[in-house]
Amino acid sequence: MAPVDLASWPRTEDAALAEQRRLRPLVEPRGAAPAPGSLVAGVDVAYDDERNTVAAAAVLLDLGTLEVIEESTAVGPIAFPYLPGLLAFRELPAVIDALAGLRQRPELVVCDGYGLAHPRRLGLASHLGVLTGLRTLGVAKTPFGFDHQDPAPERGAWSPLLDRDSGEEVGRALRTREGVKPVFVSVGHRIGLTEAVSCVLALTPRYRLPETTRHADSLCRRTLAESLAAHS
DNA sequence: GCGACAG
Protein backbone atom coordinates (compact mmCIF):
# COMPACT_ATOMS: atom_id res chain seq x y z
CA MET A 1 0.00 0.00 0.00
CA ALA A 2 1.44 3.37 -1.04
CA PRO A 3 2.25 5.59 1.94
CA VAL A 4 0.79 9.09 1.95
CA ASP A 5 3.06 11.85 0.64
CA LEU A 6 2.33 14.62 3.13
CA ALA A 7 4.01 17.17 0.87
CA SER A 8 1.18 16.79 -1.63
CA TRP A 9 -1.62 16.26 0.90
CA PRO A 10 -4.24 19.08 0.73
CA ARG A 11 -3.52 21.93 3.18
CA THR A 12 -6.36 24.30 2.46
CA GLU A 13 -10.13 23.95 2.53
CA ASP A 14 -10.33 24.68 -1.20
CA ALA A 15 -7.77 22.02 -2.05
CA ALA A 16 -9.59 19.51 0.14
CA LEU A 17 -12.94 20.24 -1.50
CA ALA A 18 -11.36 19.86 -4.94
CA GLU A 19 -9.89 16.52 -3.90
CA GLN A 20 -13.32 15.34 -2.73
CA ARG A 21 -14.81 16.27 -6.11
CA ARG A 22 -12.05 14.32 -7.84
CA LEU A 23 -12.48 11.16 -5.72
CA ARG A 24 -16.25 11.08 -5.42
CA PRO A 25 -16.93 9.48 -8.85
CA LEU A 26 -14.53 6.66 -8.01
CA VAL A 27 -16.61 5.29 -5.12
CA GLU A 28 -18.13 1.86 -5.79
CA PRO A 29 -21.24 1.68 -3.55
CA ARG A 30 -22.04 -1.99 -4.14
CA GLY A 31 -20.48 -5.35 -3.39
CA ALA A 32 -20.68 -8.46 -1.26
CA ALA A 33 -19.85 -8.82 2.41
CA PRO A 34 -16.60 -10.66 3.10
CA ALA A 35 -16.86 -14.40 3.83
CA PRO A 36 -17.24 -15.45 7.50
CA GLY A 37 -13.58 -16.36 8.07
CA SER A 38 -12.19 -13.19 6.43
CA LEU A 39 -9.82 -10.75 8.04
CA VAL A 40 -11.42 -7.45 9.01
CA ALA A 41 -9.50 -4.39 10.13
CA GLY A 42 -10.66 -1.69 12.51
CA VAL A 43 -8.98 1.71 12.41
CA ASP A 44 -9.09 4.70 14.77
CA VAL A 45 -7.01 7.72 15.78
CA ALA A 46 -6.26 9.74 18.92
CA TYR A 47 -4.93 13.29 19.02
CA ASP A 48 -2.67 15.47 21.08
CA ASP A 49 -3.18 18.98 19.73
CA GLU A 50 -0.57 20.41 22.10
CA ARG A 51 2.15 18.42 20.37
CA ASN A 52 0.45 18.42 16.96
CA THR A 53 0.58 14.64 17.12
CA VAL A 54 -1.81 11.95 15.97
CA ALA A 55 -1.60 8.23 16.73
CA ALA A 56 -3.42 5.74 14.53
CA ALA A 57 -4.13 2.05 15.06
CA ALA A 58 -5.19 -0.74 12.73
CA VAL A 59 -6.30 -4.00 14.32
CA LEU A 60 -6.95 -7.11 12.28
CA LEU A 61 -9.68 -9.49 13.49
CA ASP A 62 -11.08 -12.78 12.25
CA LEU A 63 -14.63 -11.96 11.19
CA GLY A 64 -15.83 -15.37 12.35
CA THR A 65 -14.23 -15.68 15.79
CA LEU A 66 -13.53 -11.96 16.42
CA GLU A 67 -10.09 -13.00 17.63
CA VAL A 68 -7.32 -10.40 17.25
CA ILE A 69 -4.88 -11.55 14.56
CA GLU A 70 -2.53 -8.59 14.17
CA GLU A 71 -1.99 -4.99 15.32
CA SER A 72 -0.24 -2.02 13.73
CA THR A 73 0.23 1.61 14.78
CA ALA A 74 1.58 4.84 13.32
CA VAL A 75 2.41 8.21 14.90
CA GLY A 76 2.79 11.44 12.96
CA PRO A 77 1.96 15.13 12.71
CA ILE A 78 -1.67 16.27 12.49
CA ALA A 79 -2.18 16.79 8.76
CA PHE A 80 -5.25 19.07 8.75
CA PRO A 81 -7.51 21.01 11.15
CA TYR A 82 -10.84 19.56 12.20
CA LEU A 83 -13.55 20.83 9.89
CA PRO A 84 -16.90 19.00 9.70
CA GLY A 85 -17.08 17.36 6.28
CA LEU A 86 -13.29 17.30 5.91
CA LEU A 87 -12.42 14.84 8.67
CA ALA A 88 -10.68 12.49 6.25
CA PHE A 89 -7.92 15.00 5.62
CA ARG A 90 -7.13 15.03 9.32
CA GLU A 91 -7.27 11.30 9.97
CA LEU A 92 -6.27 9.41 6.84
CA PRO A 93 -2.50 9.90 6.53
CA ALA A 94 -1.89 8.24 9.90
CA VAL A 95 -4.58 5.61 9.27
CA ILE A 96 -3.04 4.63 5.95
CA ASP A 97 0.39 4.36 7.56
CA ALA A 98 -1.05 2.07 10.23
CA LEU A 99 -2.79 -0.10 7.62
CA ALA A 100 0.43 -0.31 5.61
CA GLY A 101 2.10 -1.87 8.64
CA LEU A 102 -0.23 -4.88 8.64
CA ARG A 103 1.37 -7.96 7.14
CA GLN A 104 -1.94 -9.35 5.91
CA ARG A 105 -4.40 -7.41 3.74
CA PRO A 106 -7.89 -7.01 5.26
CA GLU A 107 -10.95 -7.82 3.17
CA LEU A 108 -12.86 -5.05 4.93
CA VAL A 109 -11.88 -1.96 6.90
CA VAL A 110 -14.32 -0.62 9.50
CA CYS A 111 -13.96 3.14 10.04
CA ASP A 112 -15.04 5.40 12.89
CA GLY A 113 -17.26 7.90 11.05
CA TYR A 114 -19.18 8.06 7.79
CA GLY A 115 -18.79 6.90 4.21
CA LEU A 116 -21.48 7.96 1.74
CA ALA A 117 -23.46 9.64 4.52
CA HIS A 118 -21.64 12.90 3.98
CA PRO A 119 -22.55 16.33 2.56
CA ARG A 120 -20.66 15.56 -0.65
CA ARG A 121 -20.95 11.75 -0.42
CA LEU A 122 -17.29 11.26 0.43
CA GLY A 123 -16.90 10.66 4.14
CA LEU A 124 -13.67 9.25 5.48
CA ALA A 125 -14.65 5.59 4.94
CA SER A 126 -15.32 6.15 1.23
CA HIS A 127 -12.25 8.35 0.91
CA LEU A 128 -10.05 5.64 2.44
CA GLY A 129 -11.57 3.01 0.16
CA VAL A 130 -10.89 4.97 -3.00
CA LEU A 131 -7.32 5.82 -1.99
CA THR A 132 -6.39 2.26 -1.05
CA GLY A 133 -8.76 0.10 -3.11
CA LEU A 134 -9.83 -1.64 0.10
CA ARG A 135 -13.45 -2.52 0.85
CA THR A 136 -14.64 -0.13 3.59
CA LEU A 137 -17.66 0.86 5.67
CA GLY A 138 -18.31 3.56 8.25
CA VAL A 139 -19.86 3.31 11.71
CA ALA A 140 -20.61 6.67 13.34
CA LYS A 141 -21.89 7.41 16.83
CA THR A 142 -23.91 10.55 16.02
CA PRO A 143 -26.24 11.42 13.13
CA PHE A 144 -24.19 14.33 11.66
CA GLY A 145 -26.74 16.23 9.58
CA PHE A 146 -29.18 13.50 8.57
CA ASP A 147 -32.70 12.51 9.61
CA HIS A 148 -33.86 9.18 10.98
CA GLN A 149 -36.59 7.54 13.05
CA ASP A 150 -35.65 5.72 16.20
CA PRO A 151 -35.32 2.00 15.29
CA ALA A 152 -37.32 -0.61 17.23
CA PRO A 153 -35.65 -1.52 20.55
CA GLU A 154 -34.43 -5.01 19.61
CA ARG A 155 -30.93 -5.71 18.35
CA GLY A 156 -30.82 -5.77 14.55
CA ALA A 157 -33.65 -3.25 14.09
CA TRP A 158 -32.83 -0.36 11.79
CA SER A 159 -34.30 2.68 10.07
CA PRO A 160 -33.08 4.61 7.04
CA LEU A 161 -30.74 7.56 7.46
CA LEU A 162 -32.06 10.17 5.07
CA ASP A 163 -30.63 13.21 3.35
CA ARG A 164 -32.72 16.19 4.48
CA ASP A 165 -32.99 17.69 1.02
CA SER A 166 -33.13 14.80 -1.43
CA GLY A 167 -34.70 12.17 0.84
CA GLU A 168 -32.06 9.74 -0.40
CA GLU A 169 -31.11 6.87 1.93
CA VAL A 170 -27.45 7.51 2.71
CA GLY A 171 -27.07 4.98 5.51
CA ARG A 172 -28.95 3.23 8.31
CA ALA A 173 -29.50 3.82 12.01
CA LEU A 174 -28.82 0.36 13.41
CA ARG A 175 -29.59 -1.01 16.87
CA THR A 176 -26.61 -3.16 17.77
CA ARG A 177 -27.70 -3.69 21.42
CA GLU A 178 -31.18 -3.94 22.76
CA GLY A 179 -32.40 -0.70 24.29
CA VAL A 180 -29.15 1.17 23.58
CA LYS A 181 -28.69 4.14 21.23
CA PRO A 182 -28.27 3.08 17.60
CA VAL A 183 -25.11 3.49 15.54
CA PHE A 184 -25.10 4.97 12.04
CA VAL A 185 -23.82 2.70 9.30
CA SER A 186 -22.93 3.79 5.81
CA VAL A 187 -21.24 2.34 2.77
CA GLY A 188 -17.61 3.17 2.29
CA HIS A 189 -16.38 1.47 -0.88
CA ARG A 190 -16.98 -1.84 -2.73
CA ILE A 191 -19.84 -2.96 -0.44
CA GLY A 192 -23.62 -2.52 -0.45
CA LEU A 193 -25.59 -1.00 2.42
CA THR A 194 -27.43 -4.19 3.39
CA GLU A 195 -24.12 -6.06 3.32
CA ALA A 196 -22.48 -3.36 5.44
CA VAL A 197 -25.24 -3.65 8.04
CA SER A 198 -24.83 -7.43 8.26
CA CYS A 199 -21.08 -7.01 8.80
CA VAL A 200 -21.67 -4.54 11.60
CA LEU A 201 -24.08 -6.95 13.29
CA ALA A 202 -21.46 -9.71 13.00
CA LEU A 203 -18.98 -7.39 14.73
CA THR A 204 -21.29 -6.39 17.60
CA PRO A 205 -22.21 -9.54 19.49
CA ARG A 206 -22.08 -7.74 22.84
CA TYR A 207 -21.36 -4.01 22.73
CA ARG A 208 -22.84 -1.05 20.89
CA LEU A 209 -19.69 -0.45 18.85
CA PRO A 210 -17.97 -3.03 16.61
CA GLU A 211 -15.17 -5.08 18.16
CA THR A 212 -12.86 -3.72 15.46
CA THR A 213 -13.50 -0.14 16.57
CA ARG A 214 -13.16 -1.00 20.24
CA HIS A 215 -9.77 -2.65 19.76
CA ALA A 216 -8.48 0.12 17.48
CA ASP A 217 -9.69 2.82 19.88
CA SER A 218 -7.89 1.39 22.90
CA LEU A 219 -4.73 0.70 20.89
CA CYS A 220 -4.41 4.21 19.43
CA ARG A 221 -4.95 5.75 22.87
CA ARG A 222 -2.25 3.56 24.37
CA THR A 223 0.05 4.40 21.48
CA LEU A 224 -0.49 8.14 21.91
CA ALA A 225 0.18 7.91 25.65
CA GLU A 226 3.39 5.93 25.06
CA SER A 227 4.65 8.35 22.42
CA LEU A 228 3.98 11.18 24.87
CA ALA A 229 6.01 9.51 27.59
CA ALA A 230 8.83 8.77 25.15
CA HIS A 231 9.16 12.42 24.16
CA SER A 232 9.21 13.94 27.63
C1' DG B 1 -26.73 36.16 8.86
C1' DC B 2 -27.21 32.17 12.33
C1' DG B 3 -26.88 27.71 13.98
C1' DA B 4 -25.50 23.05 13.31
C1' DC B 5 -21.58 20.32 12.80
C1' DA B 6 -18.53 12.64 11.69
C1' DG B 7 -13.86 12.75 14.94
Next chain:
DNA sequence: ATCTTGTCGC
Protein backbone atom coordinates in the same frame (compact mmCIF):
# COMPACT_ATOMS: atom_id res chain seq x y z
C1' DA C 1 -11.46 14.28 19.58
C1' DT C 2 -10.50 15.97 24.62
C1' DC C 3 -11.10 17.90 29.69
C1' DT C 4 -12.75 14.06 33.96
C1' DT C 5 -14.64 10.30 39.65
C1' DG C 6 -17.32 7.67 41.25
C1' DT C 7 -20.96 4.73 40.65
C1' DC C 8 -24.90 1.77 39.22
C1' DG C 9 -25.56 -2.64 36.90
C1' DC C 10 -24.88 -7.01 34.21
